[in-house]
Amino acid sequence: MVLQLHVWGPAFGLPSIDAQCLAAIAYCSLALPKDSWEVVASSDPSVSPTGELPALQNGAVWVSRFRSIVDYLRKHSNGAWDLDKQLDETSRADNVAFSSFIESRGQSLVDLYLYVTSQNYYGNTSPAYGSLLQWPNQWILPPKLHGAAKARTEHLGLSSLDLQAMEDQRQRDHSAAVTAGKIPKNLIQRPRDTVSSFLGRTAQSNHFRIEALTAEFFEPLEAMLGRKAYLLTAEDEGTPSGIDCIALGYLSLALVPEMSFPWLRDAMRAKAPLLSAYTERLRRRCFGDAPIDIAHAFAPESAPESPISWRTPGRISVAAVGTTLLSTLADSTPFLREIRKNNGLKKVAQSEDSELSAREKHVLNMHADASKKDMYLSVATVVGAVALTVGYVLQVGLVSFGSEEEEEEDMEEENGEVAYPTAADFLGI
Numbered sequence: 334m335v336l337q338l339h340v341w342g343p344a345f346g347l348p349s350i351d352a353q354c355l356a357a358i359a360y361c362s363l364a365l366p367k368d369s370w371e372v373v374a375s376s377d378p379s380v381s382p383t384g385e386l387p388a389l390q391n392g393a394v395w396v397s398r399f400r401s402i403v404d405y406l407r408k409h410s411n412g413a414w415d416l417d418k419q420l421d422e423t424s425r426a427d428n429v430a431f432s433s434f435i436e437s438r439g440q441s442l443v444d445l446y447l448y449v450t451s452q453n454y455y456g457n458t459s460p461a462y463g464s465l466l467q468w469p470n471q472w473i474l475p476p477k478l479h480g481a482a483k484a485r486t487e488h489l490g491l492s493s494l495d496l497q498a499m500e501d502q503r504q505r506d507h508s509a510a511v512t513a514g515k516i517p518k519n520l521i522q523r524p525r526d527t528v529s530s531f532l533g534r535t536a537q538s539n540h541f542r543i544e545a546l547t548a549e550f551f552e553p554l555e556a557m558l559g560r561k562a563y564l565l566t567a568e569d570e571g572t573p574s575g576i577d578c579i580a581l582g583y584l585s586l587a588l589v590p591e592m593s594f595p596w597l598r599d600a601m602r603a604k605a606p607l608l609s610a611y612t613e614r615l616r617r618r619c620f621g622d623a624p625i626d627i628a629h630a631f632a633p634e635s636a637p638e639s640p641i642s643w644r645t646p647g648r649i650s651v652a653a654v655g656t657t658l659l660s661t662l663a664d665s666t667p668f669l670r671e672i673r674k675n676n677g678l679k680k681v682a683q684s685e686d687s688e689l690s691a692r693e694k695h696v697l698n699m700h701a702d703a704s705k706k707d708m709y710l711s712v713a714t715v716v717g718a719v720a721l722t723v724g725y726v727l728q729v730g731l732v733s734f735g736s737e738e739e740e741e742e743d744m745e746e747e748n749g750e751v752a753y754p755t756a757a758d759f760l761g762i
Contacts, residue, residue: 334391334392335368335369335370335371336361336365336369336370336371336389336390336391337370337371337372337373337389337390337391337644338357338358338361338370338371338372338373338387338388338389338390338402339373339375339380339381339386339387339388339389339390340354340357340358340372340373340374340375340376340386340387341354341374341376341386341387341465342374342375342376342465342466342627342630343374343465343625343626343627343629343630344458344461344462344464344465344590344627345457345461345586345589345590345591346589346590346624346625346626347585347586347589347590347616347620347625348372348620348625348630348641349374350447350458350461350462350465350586351386351387352439352440352443352582352583352586353386353387353398353399353582354386354387354582355581355582355585355586356399356578356579356581356582356583357387357389357399357402357578358372358387358619358620358641359577359578359581359582359615359619359620360399360402360403360406360416360575360578361406362618362619362620362640362641363416363573363578363618363619364406364414364415364416365406365414367640367642368642370642371642371643371644372630372641372642372643372644373643373644373645373646374465374627374630374631374643374646375646375647376465376466376467376470376646377466377467377470381395381397382395383395383397385397385398387399387402389402389405389406391405391409399578399579399582403416403575416572416573416574416575416578417574417575419572419574420565420574424565424574427565427576428565428574428575428576431554431557431564431576432575432576432579434553435554435576435579435580435583436579436583438546438549438550439550439582439583439584439587440485440583441485441486441489441546442546442547442550442583442587442597443583443586443587443597444482444483444485444486445482445486445489445491445546445597446586446587446592446596446597447482447586447590447592448478448479448482448483449482449483449486449491450592450594450596452592452593452594453592453593453594454479456592456593457590457591457592457593458475459475459479462474462475462478463475464627465627465630489542489546490542491539491542491543491546543596543600544600547597547600547601547604548604551600551601551604551605551608552604552605554580554584554605554608555604555605555607555608558607558608558611559607560607562611563577563611563615564576564577564580565577573615577615578619580612580615581612581615581616581619584601584608584612585612585616587601588601588602588609588612588613589616618640619640620639620640620641621637621638621639621640621641622639623637623639625639625641629643630643630645630646631645631646632645633645
């Protein structure tokens with residue numbers, strides 16, 4: 334049976350918009366026979382039971398994430414599809430260490446470049462997602478991915494790259510100052526900053542931090558590569574390994590896309606010319622010479638000759654649409670969002686291919702259980718407090734459910750005016 338690799342779809346001339354998906358495509362392109370696998374640009378994490386892309390499907394078996402896919406391919410082929418089989422013990426240790434380095438540092442830079450930088454996100458990344466996603470995901474997933482990238486890079490102190498957030502914050506601060514009377518009335522209607530002036534201040538404030546981050550990522554890889562063909566091979570060897578696939582996933586997203594504000598590409602070309610040439614060479618070997626268009630994924634017969642075989646993704650079903658909308662509604666509700674979050678943590682803790690140790694799985698499972706108990710306790714506390722408040726209000730008589738006549742009689746009794754029945758009342762006259 335042909336293996337199917339489900340990925341986020343093409344963008345920027347690359348076969349995927351996601352670094353991990355690019356790494357998985359590169360690995361399959363180098364390790365597997367061409368007729369044994371195909372790429373499906375499903376661009377929908379819900380197609381995988383784990384809710385993640387890339388995901389490799391072999392019949393009823395699903396494997397997600399790059400490392401797990403590599404392990405599965407090695408075991409499935411009895412070592413025949415293992416790019417790291419030629420590495421010695423020292424090189425294998427370097428493979429693990431530098432792969433983790435590339436994933437952690439590279440992901441932060443890609444997040445900043447494609448999502449946090451407003452010019453790039455609104456001018457390039459968001460339209461790319463709009464082209465490859467089906468309804469309703471084209472309205473739901475891009476903002477979710479945008480928010481996740483901003484949260485992952487918040488600790489880097491470069492949130493000012495998000496011009497829209499900066500402008501919104503400036504407007505809020507301005508409104509608060511006007512409300513507090515701190516700005517003279519003649520200055521309230523000041524003109525809005527132009528984009529160019531705002532960009533100038535942003536570029537100046539971020540310059541040194543960006544320089545440090547890009548140098549910390551590119552310079553060690555440039556030194557590691559040197560004049561070799563691949564990162565972990567000797568001078569006279571020309572066989573790539575798994576780390577080259579990981580590197581290609583992140584470096585190609587830094588170098589290839591034509592972005593509105595290409596600060597990462599400029600930094601890579603300036604700081605790592607050998608790494609740039611290596612990325613271009615490996616990209617052509619793994620993905621082909623011609624740029625990949627989104628039409629190639631949806632109409633494989635139009636795709637030029639390349640190492641990648643495409644399979645047309647299926648149309649999204651009504652059930653999948655309903656699931657997506659319900660999931661979005663649940664994520665917008667705090668109580669349901671916490672339940673989904675805890676269930677996701679438990680699923681990761683119980684997964685056999687989660688790459689976590691037994692102790693880490695145990696700690697994660699305990700954290701999910703404790704978080705769920707705290708959530709239920711909080712909900713019970715709120716419900717109990719509301720019930721006590723309503724009971725107290727009813728007891729002291731702040732709220733009455735009697736009729737208007739009963740209320741008038743109570744008021745007359747309180748005022749000392751009690752109306753006694755007359756003979757006419759008894760006789761019905």
